[in-house]
Amino acid sequence: MSLSRLRFPLVTAFLTLAVLLLGWTGAAHASGDGLVDEYRAVYGTPGVAAAVVDGKAVETIVRGRDGDGNAVTARTRFRIASMSKSMTAAAIMVLVDRGRVSLDDPVVKLLPDFKLADARFAGITVRHLLSHTSGLSGSTNNEYVFPPPRTAQEVVATLADKRLAADPGTRWEYHNTNYSIAARIVEVVSGKPFDAFLQAEVFTPLGMTGTSSTLGCSDEADGLPYAYEVVLGVAVAVPEMPGTCVGNGGVISTLDDMVRWLRFNQGTSGSDLLSAASLAQMHTPQPQAEGYGLGWQSRPGAPTPVIRHGGTLATWTGDMVFSPKAGIAAVVLTNSGGDPGLLAANLLAERIGAATTPMSNALTLVNVILLGLTVVIAVLLVTAIVRARRWAVRRRAARRPWLVLRLVPLTLVTVAGAVVPALIWGAFDLQYWIVTLWLLPLLALFGLVCFVLGAVALVRSLWFFRRVADV
Template identity: 75%
Template sequence: MLFPRLPRLSRVASLLVLTAVLLGWTAPAHAAGDRLVDDYRSVYGTPGVAAAVIDGSSVETIVRGRDGDGEAVTSRTRFRIASMSKSMTAAAVMLLVDRGRLSLDDPVVKVLPGFRMADPRFTRITVRQVLSHTSGLSNSTDSEYVFPPARDAREIVAGLAGKTLAADPGTRWEYHNTNYSIAARIVELLSGTSFDAFLRAELFTPLGMTATSSTPGCSDRAEGLPSGYEVVLGVAVAAPEMPGMCFGNGGVVSTLDDMVRWLRFNQGTFGTGLLSAGSLAELHTGRPKAGGYALGWRSRPVTAGGPPSLVGHGGTLATWTGDMVFSPGTGVAALVLTNSGGDPGLLSANLLAERLGAPATPMSNPLTVVNAVLLGLTVGMTALLVTAAVRARRWAARRRAARRPRLVPRLLPLAVVTVLGALLPALVWGPFDIQYWIVTVWLLPLLAIFSLVCCVLGAVAFGRRLRCLRRMAKESA
C-alpha cells in the first residue's frame, strides 16, 4: 500500500495530486507569482491580468481583476495580443516556406507582384528583410498613424506606391508594422484565402487554439472581446481601442489558455508536426537578427544588462498590452496579457527570473510622475488663463492708461501658449502631423487635455483682451 498511515480521504487527495503532476495538469500559481502580479497591478493600476508560467509540463496560471464588461478575468477571457501577433504572421509565412511556396530570400516583388514603391531600391527587399524589420521601411517615410487607417492588406500595399525607403534594404533595423502587413498580404496571395482564414485553418485549429482569431483593424469588433481600459493616475476607464492598421502586425485576439498552447508550440513541446524543427528555430534565431530581432521574435536578457539568453515578443496598443518570453532549452516560459497600458514585459521577465533563480527587476511606472505633472500644469494653466479672460477689461484699461502700452509684448505670451497648445501633441511624437492629436488622446490623455486648455483658453483670453481694447478705443473716440 502506497500510503498505509493516511486516512482514506487523504489517500484519495494525494493520489489526485500525484496524478495531476504526472499528467502535467495546470497547477495553481505559487506565492511568488501571485505577489509579482499583484505588485504589477498596484504599480500600473491594471484592471485585469491573465498570466502563466510554464515549467516543463507544468503550467501555473494567475488571473486577477475584471474585464471591460465588469466580469472576472479568467484563463478564457479574450484579449488583444497586439504585436505578439507578429510571431503568428512569421509562422504563417514559414508554413508556406516549408511547403515550397516561397523562400525567405525571395524578393518581395517575386511573390507579391502588386508591390511597388517610388524608390528603385524596393525591388531588392526580400521576404526575410520584411520579417526581420530590415527592409528599409520607416515611419519617417511611411507614417503608420494615418486616419482613417487602411481597411485591408491590399490597400496597405497599394499605399506604398508613392513612398520611399529610409535605408538600403538589409542595412538598417527599424521596427515598422507595415513590414508585417506586407507579409500577411503575401500569405493571402499564395494561399488564395483571407489571412484570418489561413491562420485559423493552418495554425490555430491544429494547435487547438479555438478561441483565437484576428481582425484587420486594431479597433475592429471581435466576438466575445470586451473593451480595454485607459488608466490615468490609478483611475481606470473602459475605452474603445484607438483606430489603427493591425493587419498582420497586431490584430490577433486570443486567451491565456490559447496563448499557453502557442508558447508551448514555440518551445517545441506541442504541435511538433506543424513546422519543421529547422523552420521553428529559424523563427527564433534566424539571420540577420539586427537589433536582436529574428523573425517575429526577439532575443532578450533575463535581467537588464545580462546576455540575451531569452526569446520573446511584446505587444502594445492603447488599451491592451501583453508579453511572452521563453528560455530555450530550460522549458521555462512566461506569458502576460493585460487590458490596459503598462509594461507587461517587465512582469513576464520577473516571472521568468523568479523561476530561473535570477533577481527580479524593481517595478515603477514613469507615467505616474508624468501624469501628475501634467495634471498640475493643467490646473495651473486653467487658473491663469481663466483669470486672464475674466480680467481682460481691467487689463485693457491699464494698457489704455499706460504711457507706453507695449501691447505686443503683453499679448505675446498668450499667443505663444495658444500656438504651442495646438502644436504640442504633434511635436511630442516627432515631425508635425495633425494626426498625432488623435494618438495623444489615446496614449497620453492628460497631455491632450493640457494642450486643449492651452489652445482654447489661450485663444479665449487673447481674443477677450483684443476685444476689450477695441471697445475702449471706440468708447473714447
C-alpha cells in the same frame, strides 16, 4: 497599428526624472501571485492573465476584471498586439515548408502589385520583411494616418509613392508595415483571406479555439470587451484607437491559447505544424537585425538567454518570453497600459531562482506634473479672460500700452497648445492629436486647455482693447 516601438522623447525625459525623484526600488516577492499583485498595484491594471510554463506544469494567475466588469479567467479574450507578428511569421513558414514561398524570394515575385517610388524596393525579400530589415521606416512611411487603411492589399497600395530609408538588408528598424505586407503575401500565395489562413492553418491545428484575428485594431470581435485607459489610478473602459493591425497586431487570444502557442514554440507540442528547421529559423537572429528573428527577438542577457516578443496597443499590452536553456516560459496579457515585459521577465526569473527587477510606474509622476501644470495654466488663463476688460481700459489709459507684455505670451501659449503633439512626434499633424489623446490623455488635456483658453483670452483682450478705443 501596434505601438510597440513608438518613441516619445519628452515622455522619456519625464520618466527619467520621475525615477530619480521617486527613488523607489520596490520589493522582492517569492511567488508569481505576489508579482502579479504588485504589478497591478503599481500600474493600476484592471485585468491581468498570466502563466508560467515549466515542462508539463502550468501556473495560471488571473486577477481583476474585463471591460464588461466580469472576472478575468484563462479564457478571457485579450488583444495581443505585436505578439501577433510571431503568428504571421509562422503563417509564412507554413508556406515555406510547403515549397510555396522562400524566405529569400523578392517580394515583387510574390506580389506583382508591390512597388515604391524607390528603385531599391525590388531588392526587398520576405526575410527582410519578417526581420524588419526591409528599409521601410517611419521617417518615410507614416503608419499613423487617419483614417487608416484596413486591408493588407490597401496597405501595399499606399506604398506606391513612398521611399526607403536604407538599402534592404542593411539596417534594422521595427516597422509594422513589414508584417502587413507579409500578410498580403499569405493571402496571394494561399488564395485565402489572411484571418482565414491563420484560423485554418495555425490556430486550429494547435487547438487555439479562442483565438482569431481582425483587420483593424479597433474592430469589434465576439467576446471582446473594451480595455482600459488608466490615469492616476482611475481606470475607464474605452474603445481601442483605430489603426491598421492586419498581420502586425490583430490577433485576439486567451491565456489558455497563448500557453499552447508558447509550448509550440518551445517544441513540446504541435510538431506537425512546422518543421524543426523552420521553427528554429523563427527564433534565430537574422543578418543585420539586431537580435530580431522572424516574429521573435533573441536576447542573450543573464541569467539565461531568452526568446521574446511584446505587444502594445493604446489600451492593451502583453508579453511572452521563453528560455530555451531552462525550458521555462511566461506570458502576460493585460487590458491597459503598463510594462508587461517586466512582469513576464520577473515571472521567468522567479521560477529559475534569479533576482527579479523592482517595479515602479514613473508615468504616475508624469501625470501628476501634467495635471498640476494644467490646473495652473487654466487658472492663469481664466484670470486673464475675466480681467480682459479691466486690462484693456488700463492699457488705453497708459502712455505706453505695452501690448506685447500681454498679447505675445497669450499668443505663445495658444500656439504651444496647438502643437503639443509635436513635442512627442517631432512634427505637427492633426492626426497626432488623436494618438496623443489615446496614449497620454493628460498631455492632450494640457494642450487643449492652453489652446482653447489661450485663444479665448487673446481674442477677448483684443476685442476689449478695440472697443475701449471706440468709446
